[in-house]
Structure formats: structure tokens, C-alpha cells
Amino acid sequence: MRLEWRDLDRYDEAILEVLGTEGRIAVTELARRIGLSKSPVQARLKRLEEGGIIRGYRATLDPIRMGRAHVAFVEVRLSDTREAALQAFNRAVRGVAEIEECHMIASRFDYLLKVRTEDIQAYRRILGETISALPHVASTSTYVAMEAVKEAGV
Structure with a gap:
């Protein structure tokens, strides 16, 4: 099932906001921050990934330190x-x-x-x-x- 922004609730939006700046956050910490337990957060993450809202996770590289200033x-x-x-x-x-x-x-x-x-x-x-x-x-x-x-x- 492909998700759209209309399919998201406030918890989904909170998850995405945190992941947008801290992609490596532990699920338990993410759950604590948004006010849910670990299991529902894991289920929501899986739904957001399978639905195409979360397309992947990556490292943010410093282009200047990599010689591409x-x-x-x-x-x-x-x-x-x-x-x-x-x-x-x-x-x-x-x-x-x-x-x-x-x-x-x-x-x-x-x-x-x-x-x-x-x-x-x-x-x-x-x-x-x-x-x-x-x-x-x-x-x-x-x-x-x-x-x-x-x-x-x-």
C-alpha cells in the first residue's frame, strides 16, 4: 500500500520530524519523545517504510571536508x-x-x-x-x- 501525506496522523508526523534530523535515533528514544511505546513505533516505522513515505536512511556528509566546496x-x-x-x-x-x-x-x-x-x-x-x-x-x-x-x- 502506498501512503500519502493525508494518511498520516500526528504520531506519524512526529516520527518523521524526529527522523528528519536524527535518522540514527534508537526506537526506544524515538518512542519516548513522541509519547508511544516501542512496539507501536516499530509498527509505524514499518508502515511508513513500506508505504514509501520513508525512502531510506543515509549519512549527511560534509561536502567541504570531502573536497567538494x-x-x-x-x-x-x-x-x-x-x-x-x-x-x-x-x-x-x-x-x-x-x-x-x-x-x-x-x-x-x-x-x-x-x-x-x-x-x-x-x-x-x-x-x-x-x-x-x-x-x-x-x-x-x-x-x-x-x-x-x-x-x-x-
């Missing part, structure tokens, strides 16, 4: 926006490790990419050799981030 946002305009071209672009983007996020946009351009690299030289190489060579790319515009004020998962 340079962030650029790239507007991409495609030469062809028919479905086959969009799918080809989407498949290719998923294979580029430096592209952290890719969003189709309703604007004067088609996609917005968030690209992380070691430095501006590495970014220039990825732009010229990889991003520009993705299927149907007609043009790009780059915006370099100077500071991350708020980022997901941080």
Missing part, C-alpha cells in the same frame, strides 16, 4: 524538449556524480542543476567536458554560490 547552479536549455529528448537528458544526468541535484523548470530554460566540485577549475572541466556534452544541451548559464545560507540535510 565549490557549488555552482547551472541553467540548462535543451535544443529539443520532446519526451524522448527529456528522458535521454534525465538518464545521462543521473550518471554524473558532480551533479548533486537536477530539476526540470518551467521557465526560459529547461533544467536547473546544482553542481559540486573541488574548485572552479574542476567545475570548468565538468561544464566543458560533461555537462555541455549531455544529450540535447543547447546552452548553459552558470551562477557560482558564494555561501550556503540554508541547505537541506545540514
Whole structure:
């Protein structure tokens, strides 16, 4: 059974709020925080996982300490926006490790990419050799981030 946000009650929402910031919390501690016993919390977790609300658990890595401090946002305009071209672009983007996020946009351009690299030289190489060579790319515009004020998962 696939769950939607309408299927959640206040306990489910409380579980998700805690897990959103503390994914490794022990079930007993999670139960204590939301005011239920361990067994119902375990059952709710299983339901949320099987229902697709919780898609997985992961570590939040520090990109700066991992040598990926340079962030650029790239507007991409495609030469062809028919479905086959969009799918080809989407498949290719998923294979580029430096592209952290890719969003189709309703604007004067088609996609917005968030690209992380070691430095501006590495970014220039990825732009010229990889991003520009993705299927149907007609043009790009780059915006370099100077500071991350708020980022997901941080």
C-alpha cells in the first residue's frame, strides 16, 4: 500500500520530524519523545517504510571536508524538449556524480542543476567536458554560490 501525506496522523508526523534530523535515533528514544511505546513505533516505522513515505536512511556528509566546496547552479536549455529528448537528458544526468541535484523548470530554460566540485577549475572541466556534452544541451548559464545560507540535510 502506498501512503500519502493525508494518511498520516500526528504520531506519524512526529516520527518523521524526529527522523528528519536524527535518522540514527534508537526506537526506544524515538518512542519516548513522541509519547508511544516501542512496539507501536516499530509498527509505524514499518508502515511508513513500506508505504514509501520513508525512502531510506543515509549519512549527511560534509561536502567541504570531502573536497567538494565549490557549488555552482547551472541553467540548462535543451535544443529539443520532446519526451524522448527529456528522458535521454534525465538518464545521462543521473550518471554524473558532480551533479548533486537536477530539476526540470518551467521557465526560459529547461533544467536547473546544482553542481559540486573541488574548485572552479574542476567545475570548468565538468561544464566543458560533461555537462555541455549531455544529450540535447543547447546552452548553459552558470551562477557560482558564494555561501550556503540554508541547505537541506545540514
